[in-house]
Amino acid sequence: MYDAILLPVAPGGEANDAIPHAKSLAERYDATVYVVSAIDTVAQTLRGPQAGAFAERVEDAAEERVEEVTAELESAGVDVVGNVVRGEPVDVIENAIGDVGADIVVMPSHTRSGIQRVLLGSVTEKVVRVSAVPVVTVPMADRDEEAEAADAGDGPDAE
Secondary structure, three states, X not given: OOOEEEEEOOOOOOOOOOHHHHHHHHHHHOOXXXXXXXXXXXXXXXXXXXXXXXXXXXXXXXXXXXXXXXXXHHHOOOEEEEEEEEOOHHHHHHHHHHHHOOOEEEEEEEOOOHHHHHHHOOHHHHHHHHOOOOEEEEEEOOHHHHHHHHHHOOOOOOO
């Protein structure tokens, strides 16, 4: 059913609750997971003395994240290919679907609401709208809320 699974990851070291889902699908269907990270071109258009350093940090973070995720999947015995691509995240993901022949996309979905959702938008929501293949969205736990709840003694780690 699924031969090629696309797993977009954001630059940086954030957790991604979609990784175990992509791994599970790959194991079940003996599929290859294609990990892609987009280097947003906004970082490339900034001006000033700090702009070049910022763009370089974003690119390094994307490459490091792809390497981490591919290593995690490889250690689980999953066939995996990683790639970092320059461009707007939605465009990069939409193009990657066709480029790798993805049968399904597995992405995290942040549970933002209200003004935060309006201001930040959602790459996942946009991909769902433009994708020619099914998109599995995996709710991401809000790490800040989890930490606050744990500190208050009522989080998932509370006894």
